[in-house]
Amino acid sequence: MAKRSAGYDVVIVGGAIIGSAVAYFLTTDEGFQGRVLVIEKDPSYQYCSTTRSLASIRQQFSTPVNIHLSQFGVEFLRTAKDRLGADVEISFREAGYLLLASGQGKAILERNARVQTQEGADVCLLGPAELQARFPWLATSDLAAGCLGLSGEGWFDAHSLLYALRNTAVARGVEFLTGEVVALHIARQRLEAVQLADGRIFSCGELVNATGPAAGEIARMADIELPVESRKRCVFVFDCRQADVLQPCPLVVDVSGVYFRPEGQYFVCGVSPPADQDPPTEDFRVEYQLFDEIVWPALAHRVPLFEAIKHVSAWSGHYAYNTLDQNAIVGRHPVLKNFLFANGFSGHGVQQAPAVGRGIAELIVHGAYQTVDISPLGFERVVAGRPLRELNVI
Ligand SMILES: Cc1cc2nc3c(=O)[nH]c(=O)nc-3n(C[C@H](O)[C@H](O)[C@H](O)COP(=O)(O)OP(=O)(O)OC[C@H]3O[C@@H](n4cnc5c(N)ncnc54)[C@H](O)[C@@H]3O)c2cc1C
Known part of the structure; x- marks a missing residue:
């Protein structure tokens, strides 16, 4: 009643x-x-x-409005203790994003970096040789460029x-x-x-x-x-024995769309499923075939050290996906x-x-x-x- x-x-x-x-x-x-x-x-x-x-938080968007929203996001995270209380611990790690491009993707990366810089984001474009020098563990032979967030990007709790x-x-x-x-x-x-x-x-x-x-x-x-629909996204956690060789490691978004970043002693990674395997859903079953068929091969290609990784755990969550x-x-x-x-x-x-x-x-x-x-x-x-x-x- x-x-x-x-x-x-x-x-x-x-x-x-x-x-x-x-x-x-x-x-x-x-x-x-x-x-x-x-x-x-x-x-x-x-x-x-x-x-x-x-x-995770990045400045590397292509539209000013999204860049501005994240800029305030970073300011808020940096000042969280002042705003929300000295005992608040959100563990903000400002370790950057690295977006990689091959072939024609380079022009898009360059165009986006121009917009980001104009809007005050702290990013820099790196060619294959600079990428190799900065991240010796990265396979760069098929890369045309990378865009690295020097500050204002990372992850938190x-x-x-x-x-x-x-x-x-x-x-x-x-x-x-x-x-x-x-x-x-x-x-x-x-x-x-x-x-x-x-x-x-x-x-x-x-x-x-x-x-x-x-x-x-x-x-x-x-x-x-x-x-707006509920769409499932899966996150996989893995262990890499030689993790210290990869330090410092930003959140890397590969040309394949696969991403990875450190999480404590482990790494987390994932990818959006192919469009024809991405229905609206409310289930939370982890799609392990995504890891086997798409994520792990891309990880091993981009970082040869990831050929010998150990899968630790996984979870899934839902995007509020704007169609x-x-x-x-x-x-x-x-x-x-x-x-x-x-x-x-x-x-x-x-x-x-x-x-x-x-x-x-x-x-x-x-x-x-x-x-x-x-x-x-x-x-x-x-x-x-x-x-x-x-x-x-x-
Ligand atoms: C795997 C994954 C990785 C992601 N990674 C990132 C990332 O790196 N960076 C980033 O910025 N974002 C990321 N996102 C997206 C981000 O998590 C969401 O955009 C954000 O959490 C949205 O917050 P929200 O409060 O709108 O929604 P939610 O956190 O889903 O909260 C909605 C709330 O509404 C409540 N609710 C629903 N219906 C009703 C009702 N009828 N009555 C009362 N309450 C109701 C629910 O119980 C819920 O608590 C990721 C999402 C997923 C799934």
């Missing part, structure tokens, strides 16, 4: 890294005095994308960042509630309330959809077609104006969480973006069928 409960100025559906970042940034804005409720169906966070992410954002938001008055949103109440082109599976109803001034791979379902409750252009969809719905998207991040949502959290808070409090202009990622491009031309999708 439906039970009407308290009303909130802002209701955020989904309380992982994006929902917690929006909540946190609302509390940091002195212009905001409203009540905020975050509704999260699984506070263990064991299946959400955030927990299963590789938690996304789970710790999520909890730090959430705990700080709670300490500043945000309420987190365990529950599953199953319906939205709309009247006169305005979202009035959310309904939970247990029948409770909460009225809201604004609603933020931060439900990751489930974002399409929440949008459908408001009759909105959002091009239009694999980039985030952020901002207000053009008609149902109090419905805000923070969705479709595909493979780069944890690094964008600080900037998107701040941007959504700015929209709510000030009615417009105040810092990074995130409007190129607005829902308007979905309505127009106009994909963002981001060339560096991983």
